[in-house]
Amino acid sequence: MVSLGNDSLLCCLIGAIILVSQQYYISTSRELSRLLGVCRAPVIQHFAESLSGSVSVRSFDQENEFVNTNYNLSNDFSRIQFHIAGAMEWLSFRLDILSILTFAFSLIFLICMPYGIINPGIAGLAVTYGLKFDGIQTSFIWILCNLENKIISVERILQYSSIPSEPPLIVEDNRPDHSWPSKGEIDIVNIQVRYGLTMPFILRGLTCTFPGGKKTGIVGRTGSGKSTLIQTIFRIIDPAVGHIFIDGTDISTIGLHDLRSRLGIIPQEPIMFQGTLRNNLDPLDEHTDEEIWEVLHLTNPSSDSVTFFIVLKEYFID
Numbered sequence: 001m002v003s004l005g006n007d008s009l010l011c012c013l014i015g016a017i018i019l020v021s022q023q024y025y026i027s028t029s030r031e032l033s034r035l036l037g038v039c040r041a042p043v044i045q046h047f048a049e050s051l052s053g054s055v056s057v058r059s060f061d062q063e064n065e066f067v068n069t070n071y072n073l074s075n076d077f078s079r080i081q082f083h084i085a086g087a088m089e090w091l092s093f094r095l096d097i098l099s100i101l102t103f104a105f106s107l108i109f110l111i112c113m114p115y116g117i118i119n120p121g122i123a124g125l126a127v128t129y130g131l132k133f134d135g136i137q138t139s140f141i142w143i144l145c146n147l148e149n150k151i152i153s154v155e156r157i158l159q160y161s162s163i164p165s166e167p168p169l170i171v172e173d174n175r176p177d178h179s180w181p182s183k184g185e186i187d188i189v190n191i192q193v194r195y196g197l198t199m200p201f202i203l204r205g206l207t208c209t210f211p212g213g214k215k216t217g218i219v220g221r222t223g224s225g226k227s228t229l230i231q232t233i234f235r236i237i238d239p240a241v242g243h244i245f246i247d248g249t250d251i252s253t254i255g256l257h258d259l260r261s262r263l264g265i266i267p268q269e270p271i272m273f274q275g276t277l278r279n280n281l282d283p284l285d286e287h288t289d290e291e292i293w294e295v296l297h298l299t300n301p302s303s304d305s306v307t308f309f310i311v312l313k314e315y316f317i318d
């Protein structure tokens with residue numbers, strides 16, 4: 001005869017097995033959910049890039065390249081989904097077996113009870129409810145596991161919120177004059193720049209002066225740090241050591257907006273944004289058409305380029 005003590009012991013044992021399986025599954029599925037998030041972003045990003053740049057992709061005859069990259073990224077994403085489905089099946093299988101075992105032992109317990117201890121109607125009702133136990137237990141465990149997986153999104157938000165933010169856009173106590181920089185002299189004093197605390201220095205103790213009102217060329221092999229220097233002047237990365245002075249003002253002491261709005265940059269890669277040429281030249285709409293024309297003429301006053309600009313004016317700007 002199956003005693004009540006033995007049956008409760010069995011229930012505890014089955015409960016413990018469920019908990020162990022759940023913990024085993026959760027540590028795997030948590031990592032898989034993280035990987036899924038990491039693999040999802042490139043698919044979306046590549047798709048959006050391909051859509052917005054479809055004209056350029058076609059004009060350079062790179063459709064196959066983009067289609068292949070898309071396949072590879074989708075495969076990486078699907079691979080993780082496949083593993084997630086596998087892990088889910090692993091847990092489902094074990095939960096089903098444990099539910100069936102619990103149900104079977106409950107039935108044996110009911111059957112083995114001495115006659116008259118339990119009302120047959122109540123026993124029948126217990127068996128009917130026991131049939132549903134399988135589904136209830138499985139969905140309960142699933143909800144717990146899903147909750148833990150979804151909490152990863154909160155974890156990512158926490159990670160992002162702990163990323164150090166940029167220095168202030170405006171430092172009220174130290175705002176440069178309206179006319180700054182009037183000369184454009186850049187004085188670099190012993191700067192050392194690196195992209196991360198654990199990374200090697202790219203610029204090591206650079207000291208030089210770019211005189212104002214002159215054209216200065218910086219040459220160097222690829223990877224020598226030319227773009228890094230420009231990024232340091234714009235304070236996209238701050239130097240670990242040293243200072244940069246523009247017309248005598250230490251750029252590390254003023255706000256980012258004050259600094260960046262007073263400097264201009266023509267990027268190495270020719271990039272144009274969607275919109276008219278005028279939008280691209282003056283995205284913040286701060287200058288008049290006449291001022292823009294003046295600058296265009298100053299950049300290259302040869303007769304050919306002037307004709308080109310006049311054509312542009314007729315078709316794009318107005």
Ligand SMILES: Nc1ncnc2c1ncn2[C@@H]1O[C@H](COP(=O)(O)OP(=O)(O)OP(=O)(O)O)[C@@H](O)[C@H]1O
Pocket residue numbers: 195202220221222223224225226227228229268
């Ligand atoms: N965002 C980044 N994170 C880490 N390292 C970087 C980063 N950008 C550049 N580097 C490294 O810094 C070094 C200098 O790169 P940088 O882009 O400044 O060279 P460059 O002189 O502009 O080259 P190029 O002539 O090819 O434009 C390289 O070794 C590069 O790998």
Ligand SMILES: [Mg+2]
Pocket residue numbers: 226227228268
């Ligand atoms: Mg560069």
